[in-house]
Amino acid sequence: MTKTPHISVQHLDVHIGAQHILKDININIPDKKVTSIIGPSGCGKTTLLKSFNRLWDNTADVKITGKVLVDGEDIYAPDAEVTHIRKKMGLLSQRPYPLPMSIYDNVAYGPRIHGIRKKQVLDQLVEEQLKATGLWNEVKDRLNASATRLSIGQQQRLCLARGLAVGPEIILGDESTSALDPVSTAIIEDLFISLKEKYSIVLVTHILRQARRVSDYIIFVYMGKIIEFGPTEEVLLNPKEELTKEYVKGYIS
Amino acid sequence: MRKRKFEELFFRVLMVFATILVSGSFFLIVGTIFFKGLPYLNWDMITKTPGGGFYIGKEGGILNAIIGSFYVAGGATILGLIISIPVAIFINLYMDGKRFLSNTIRMAFDVLFGIPSIVYGAFGFLIMVYFGIRASLLGGIIAVTLLVIPILVRTLDEVIRTVPFELRDATLSLGATRWETAKVVLRQIRPGIFTAILLSFGRAIGDVASVLFTAGFSDNIPTSLHEPAATLPLAIFFQLGSPVEEVQGRGYASALILTIIVLIITVLADILIKKFSKHKI
Amino acid sequence: MLVFTLASVSLLLVIGIGLYYKSVPIIQRLGWTELITTSVWKPLKGLFGFFPFIMGTLWVTAIAIIIALPLCLLTALYIVEYAPARIKRILIPFVNLLSGIPPVIFGVWGVLFIIPLIQAHIAPHFVEFSTGYSVLAGGIVLAVMIFPLIVSIISEVLRTIPQELKDASLALGATKWETIKKVILRKALPGIVAATVLAISRAFGETIAVLMVCGNNAVVPHSVFDTGYPLPALIANNYGEMLSIPSYDSALMFAALLLFIIILLFNIISRVILARLERRLAS
Numbered sequence: 001m002t003k004t005p006h007i008s009v010q011h012l013d014v015h016i017g018a019q020h021i022l023k024d025i026n027i028n029i030p031d032k033k034v035t036s037i038i039g040p041s042g043c044g045k046t047t048l049l050k051s052f053n054r055l056w057d058n059t060a061d062v063k064i065t066g067k068v069l070v071d072g073e074d075i076y077a078p079d080a081e082v083t084h085i086r087k088k089m090g091l092l093s094q095r096p097y098p099l100p101m102s103i104y105d106n107v108a109y110g111p112r113i114h115g116i117r118k119k120q121v122l123d124q125l126v127e128e129q130l131k132a133t134g135l136w137n138e139v140k141d142r143l144n145a146s147a148t149r150l151s152i153g154q155q156q157r158l159c160l161a162r163g164l165a166v167g168p169e170i171i172l173g174d175e176s177t178s179a180l181d182p183v184s185t186a187i188i189e190d191l192f193i194s195l196k197e198k199y200s201i202v203l204v205t206h207i208l209r210q211a212r213r214v215s216d217y218i219i220f221v222y223m224g225k226i227i228e229f230g231p232t233e234e235v236l237l238n239p240k241e242e243l244t245k246e247y248v249k250g251y252i253s
Numbered sequence: 254m255r256k257r258k259f260e261e262l263f264f265r266v267l268m269v270f271a272t273i274l275v276s277g278s279f280f281l282i283v284g285t286i287f288f289k290g291l292p293y294l295n296w297d298m299i300t301k302t303p304g305g306g307f308y309i310g311k312e313g314g315i316l317n318a319i320i321g322s323f324y325v326a327g328g329a330t331i332l333g334l335i336i337s338i339p340v341a342i343f344i345n346l347y348m349d350g351k352r353f354l355s356n357t358i359r360m361a362f363d364v365l366f367g368i369p370s371i372v373y374g375a376f377g378f379l380i381m382v383y384f385g386i387r388a389s390l391l392g393g394i395i396a397v398t399l400l401v402i403p404i405l406v407r408t409l410d411e412v413i414r415t416v417p418f419e420l421r422d423a424t425l426s427l428g429a430t431r432w433e434t435a436k437v438v439l440r441q442i443r444p445g446i447f448t449a450i451l452l453s454f455g456r457a458i459g460d461v462a463s464v465l466f467t468a469g470f471s472d473n474i475p476t477s478l479h480e481p482a483a484t485l486p487l488a489i490f491f492q493l494g495s496p497v498e499e500v501q502g503r504g505y506a507s508a509l510i511l512t513i514i515v516l517i518i519t520v521l522a523d524i525l526i527k528k529f530s531k532h533k534i
Numbered sequence: 535m536l537v538f539t540l541a542s543v544s545l546l547l548v549i550g551i552g553l554y555y556k557s558v559p560i561i562q563r564l565g566w567t568e569l570i571t572t573s574v575w576k577p578l579k580g581l582f583g584f585f586p587f588i589m590g591t592l593w594v595t596a597i598a599i600i601i602a603l604p605l606c607l608l609t610a611l612y613i614v615e616y617a618p619a620r621i622k623r624i625l626i627p628f629v630n631l632l633s634g635i636p637p638v639i640f641g642v643w644g645v646l647f648i649i650p651l652i653q654a655h656i657a658p659h660f661v662e663f664s665t666g667y668s669v670l671a672g673g674i675v676l677a678v679m680i681f682p683l684i685v686s687i688i689s690e691v692l693r694t695i696p697q698e699l700k701d702a703s704l705a706l707g708a709t710k711w712e713t714i715k716k717v718i719l720r721k722a723l724p725g726i727v728a729a730t731v732l733a734i735s736r737a738f739g740e741t742i743a744v745l746m747v748c749g750n751n752a753v754v755p756h757s758v759f760d761t762g763y764p765l766p767a768l769i770a771n772n773y774g775e776m777l778s779i780p781s782y783d784s785a786l787m788f789a790a791l792l793l794f795i796i797i798l799l800f801n802i803i804s805r806v807i808l809a810r811l812e813r814r815l816a817s
Contacts, residue, residue, distance in 0.1 A: 055701055058710075060619060081254075087707035097702040100720045109716070110706040159702070166706055261711035264608075268616065271608035275685065276628040278678050282635060282643045289646050340539045347536075360805055361543045367732065367801040368549070368794070369739020371766045375790040376549045378773070379556060402542055459636020462741040462766065466773045486638040486742070493645065493746070508642040512635070519634035523627070 006031040006170060006200040007052060012066035014047055014056070021047045023224045025066070029170075034192055034201040036211040036232075039221035040247065045204045048221065049172050052202065053089045054082055070170070087114065090163025090199075092176040096155035098147035099162075103139050106147045106158055110166035129161040133191060153184025160191065171195065173203040177210065189214050208248060212236055220244045283512060290509030293502035299510065303472045313472075315507050318488035320474045324390055325464060325482055326457035329397035330405075330450055336398075337405035338446075342435045345413045346421065359410065365403035371462035373400045378466040391478040393468025400463045401453040408452055412445030413438060444525050451522040455515050461486040485511045546798075553794055556787035563781065569788065575752045577775070582785045584792070589754045590669065590762035594744055595737040597673025597758060598680060603730060605677075606684035611714060613685075614692040633682035641746035644675040649747060652759075661759050667749035669762035675743050680733045687732065691725030691811070692718065728807040735800035739793060741766035765789050 005028030014022035022044050029035050037045045047056075054075060056062045067074045075085045087110075099106050107126045116122060126143070130136040135157045139150070147158055156176065163171065173192070177185040192201055192214050205211050211218055211232065218235040220228045220243070228235055228244045239245045301314035344355050377396025386392050416438050424434045439446070461484075469481025470491075489511065492504030560582060561569070572583030609629075613622055653666030695718055703713040719726075749761025750771060769789050776783040 053705055055705065058697075058700070058704065083254075083257075083707040083709055086705055089705070091702070091705035093698050093702065095698070097696070097699045099699070099703065099717055109703070109708075113706065113708045113712055162702075163706065257709055257712065261709050264711050265612075265616065268608045268612035271605045272612045272617075272625065275605055275609045275681050276625045278681065279628045279632045279635075281647070282632075282640065282678070285643050285647050286639060336538050336542065340542055343536060343539045356809075358539065358543055360802075360809070361546055363805055364798065364801045365542075365546060367735055368797060369736075369741065369766065371739060371741045371769055372549065372553075372790055372794050372797075375769060375787065376552055379552050379787075399545070402545075406542065455634055459638065461636075461638050462770060465770055486636060489638055489642065490742070490746075493642065505642065505646070508639055512639050515634055515636055515639075516631070519631060523630075 005029055006070070007202070008067075008069040010067040010069065012048075012051065012068060013064070014044075014051060015063040016047070016059075017061045021224050022051070025226055027219060027226055027229060029200060029202055030217055031200050032196055032198070033216040034196050034203065034214055035217040035219060036203045036205050036215040037219045037221055038205060038208065038211055038247070039227075041206070043221050044224045045221050046174055049174055049202060049204050052170075052172060053086050053091060055091070057082065087166050088168050089170045089172055090160070090166070090168040092156070092160055092163060092171070092173040094175045095179045096152060096159045098150070098155050098158055101147065102144045103147050103150070103158060104143040107162050107165050110162060114166060125165055126161075129165045130158075132164060132195075133157040133161040134187060135161060151184075153180050153187065156180060156184065156188060157191070160188070164195075169199060171199045171201045173201065173205075175204055175206065177205075177207075185210075208236065220247065222247070283516075286505065286509050286512050289502075290505035290507075293499075293506035294509060295506075298503065298506055302474060315483075315485070315488050315503075315510070317472055317474050318483040318485045318507070319510070321390075321468070321471075321482035322458050322485040324475065325393040325397055325468060325484060326454050328390070328394040329401050329457050330454050332394060332398045333401040333405050333453060334446075334450065337402055337409055337449075338439070340406050341409035341413055342438070344410060346431050346435055346438070362403050362406045362410075366407055368403075369462065370400050370460050371465075373397075374463040374466050377463065381467060387479065388467060388469030388481050389479045390468065390475045390482040392466075393464045393482055393484070394478075396463045396467040397457045397460065400460065401457050404453045404456060405449050408449035409442075409446065412442045412449065415445075416441055444528060448522050448525045451518050451525065455518040455522070458518075459486060459511060459515055461490065485514075550791075550794060550798070553787050553791040557784055557791045560781055560784040560788050570792075573752075573754060577772075577779050577782050577785070580781055582781070582788075584765075584789065586752050586754045587763055587765045587768045587789065588792070590748070591738060591764040591766075593669040593755045593758075593762050594672040594676060594748065594764050595734055597670060598676035598737045599730065599734060601673060601677040602680050602684055602733065606681055607688060607726065609681075610685050610688035610692060611718075614689055615710065615714060615718075629682050629685050632678070637679065637740060637743045638746075640675050640679055640743040644671055644743060644747040648674050657759050661757070664759050665749070667747060667761055668759045669748060669755050670758040671747040672744040672762060672764070673758070675747055676737050676740055679740060679743060680736055683736060684729050684733050687729035687808075688722070688726055691722045691729070694725075694811075695721050724807055725811055728804040728811070731800050731804035731807070735797045735804070738800070739766060739797050741770050745770055765793050769793075 007029035009025050009027045012022055012025040025048065037048060039045050050056055051064060052068060056064060064076060068076055070085065070088060074080065099109055104126055107129055108122045111122060111125055127136060130139065135154060138154060147155065150158060177188050180188065189210060195201065203215065215232050217230065218232050219226060220235060222243050228239060228241045235244060236248050239248060298314040299319060300316055302317040303313035344358055374396050377392065377399060380395060381392045420441065421434055421438060424437050464484045464487065468484055470483050470487055471481040475482040485507065489504050489507045492500050492507060495501060564582065569582060569584050570588065571585055573585045574581045574583045575586065613625060617625065648671045649666035652668060652671055653664055657664035699717060700713055703717045744764055745767040748764065748767060750763050750767055751761040752763050755762045769786050772786060776786055
């Protein structure tokens with residue numbers, strides 16, 4: 001890889017309570033590509049993802065050591081400004097969590113927090129992001145309706161639009177299609193493919209078919225360690241490590 | 254950005270301040286009672302009944318009220334248990350399938366729980382008048398029982414609900430009748446029953462409005478259900494109403510005695526609750 | 535068993551009917567409107583205007599809620615969102631212990647601490663003369679009595695808010711406080727309302743503590759430093775004369791009936807809100 005990595009993880013160790021969840025992680029997330037993290041349940045995929053935007057800050061009993069460099073700056077440095085870091089990343093969770101407000105307010109939430117007040121600017125932003133996630137035509141007549149009235153697929157797209165509205169550089173997706181029906185899943189997958197022109201995307205998924213369809217690179221995590229990392233086709237069809245071979249066996253056969 | 258941080262800091266300080274105020278008020282109250290009551294506390298207070306002229310400064314103690322309160326609270330708790338245990342069992346074991354009905358009944362008891370004691374006192378008084386009972390130990394027990402039933406039912410209900418379905422089903426599938434299952438469940442929740450008893454006793458012993466009309470007052474320890482009974486809260490109230498400073502001071506000491514009794518009961522109940530939850534999965 | 539259950543539940547109805555039955559004489563004599571809106575209270579002449587007592591109850595309750603709600607909301611927010619586990623373990627028991635203290639002790643505390651406080655330190659800034667016995671004293675004592683109720687219900691409600699929802703807000707770059715302000719409080723609003731309604735109903739019926747510090751003067755209060763005479767205190771103070779003066783017992787039963795109806799309504803409203811919240815959670 002000649003491109004500079006967008007996120008660079010160095011010697012990251014994460015302990016939750018007494019358990020050592022992530023062990024000496026060293027990885028570089030490529031810029032403006034889709035990278036999927038795969039692996040069996042409970043091996044640390046989500047833990048790794050959430051350590052990118054310091055969401056573990058709010059859970060007691062979590063100890064994190066090591067460095068995570070985003071654009072060259074360590075987000076775990078003592079003087080790092082958390083809200084600034086999080087603004088750089090958009091998070092899409094497993095299930096959509098629309099904020100208890102209207103569709104418009106959901107998307108405008110982030111920008112408003114960061115100081116944008118002018119109605120025209122907000123209007124434009126909301127429209128832009130709803131268009132980018134393909135929701136605009138479906139909701140443009142009811143922007144003031146409560147976000148909870150949307151279908152699950154629409155809600156997830158709303159959450160994506162919401163995340164994009166703050167102007168991040170990186171999108172994090174935590175098994176973000178697992179609660180959706182096949183049609184909505186396909187729409188979100190297509191969105192990820194088109195969005196990588198502007199954003200670096202890191203996805204956690206346990207659906208190998210999805211990983212293959214969407215990603216450029218794959219990280220295989222097992223028991224808290226990175227076993228293999230490389231371009232999608234290589235890792236899935238011609239893995240170098242035994243453990244990887246075992247895991248993707250079901251997929252290729 | 255600085256403005257946002259400042260706002261967060263500001264409210265955080267406000268929150269801490271409020272928390273200290275709210276949780277510290279316990280100390281404030283108990284502390285005040287201790288300080289003002291301790292000087293007047295002596296053995297006489299708890300071992301003697303009032304001598305003549307007690308309320309204007311003469312000799313005696315409040316043994317009448319202490320025992321009277323125990324009688325009333327104890328009687329009410331026992332009577333209350335007799336009624337509440339079957340009710341709690343009925344809602345839980347005999348009403349399977351009729352979710353809506355049992356939830357409505359639970360709501361009815363929740364509402365009963367919220368009715369102030371003065372209404373129970375007034376109603377108890379009505380019952381007494383209707384049956385021709387005079388203000389007495391019996392009257393007090395009736396009114397306080399009414400007060401205590403919702404507390405018991407609510408607590409017992411919550412405790413029974415912690416018994417896993419599998420346990421109940423297991424005995425039923427072995428061919429036991431629902432009554433025999435009930436006995437098993439009851440034995441299982443024994444500590445919970447004690448907690449319920451303690452909680453209702455604590456409430457009963459400190460309540461004024463329910464015994465105000467119904468238990469009467471007397472300087473003697475009641476020897477039968479038909480005699481009027483003194484109660485601690487009323488004794489405190491009357492002593493405080495006296496113009497004599499010495500008597501007022503004894504009122505504070507009586508308040509201290511009541512506080513200590515209730516605190517012991519509450520702490521015991523807390524310990525039992527913790528012990529009980531340890532047995533759960 | 536069935537009999538006991540039915541009997542206990544019907545207790546609600548029986549109490550209501552019993553009180554109503556006993557109030558009928560005075561309702562027939564004076565009518566609901568005159569009873570509730572007039573202020574003349576001369577039992578010997580058969581005049582019973584409940585207005586001052588209703589107002590007294592309202593004043594005391596309003597003061598109590600105004601003091602207790604913000605304090606308890608802030609406390610619950612701190613305990614659930616900010617407090618480290620160690621501090622939580624120490625704080626929560628003390629809030630709960632407060633609920634075990636008998637009302638009469640609160641009354642004694644009110645007389646010993648709050649009355650002198652108002653008389654010597656607070657009132658002089660505002661009025662010429664005050665004994666300290668006032669609706670303010672009643673409101674303060676009542677507020678402390680309902681602290682545990684409000685804190686525990688609001689804490690429960692706050693705990694039901696999923697961490698992922700808070701994460702969603704934080705992930706957008708909001709601070710913790712902004713998340714509380716814009717997301718958590720909005721979600722918790724029905725629960726907060728329910729807690730308030732329940733607290734109001736509890737405050738309405740509190741008898742002895744308020745009686746000891748309110749002054750018990752049958753006039754309509756016009757400032758927080760005026761004395762007041764809430765409904766429960768009225769009933770408690772006059773039960774002695776109840777049977778000797780004609781219509782007096784009916785009047786007092788009417789007061790009890792008023793209390794009963796209002797509290798019943800508030801209780802049911804709040805329980806329904808809370809039940810609906812619980813159901814939404816389970817789905």
